Amino acid sequence: MSLPTVRKVMYGICLIGFILLISSVAVPDEYNLKPVFQLIGYLILICGGIFSLIFYRCPGCHGLLHSKGFFTPKYCSHCGDELE
């Protein structure tokens, strides 16, 4: 999987988790679904984290890449290779 694809999937998974967490506020209390939305949201966020730990790595040295928020690194912090 290419690095831009990994980034898109990683941010997509995290976005879905955040949307579920935020939408849990809007769920009416009568259905008692807030904890379910929150639990699923947290689980999806954890899956996004695990996905990034497994796949968001330098193609050259396979070192874990560090993104600062939505800013993507231009160079690998481990081997100095230029990233896509």
Ligand SMILES: [Zn+2]
């Ligand atoms: Zn590297």
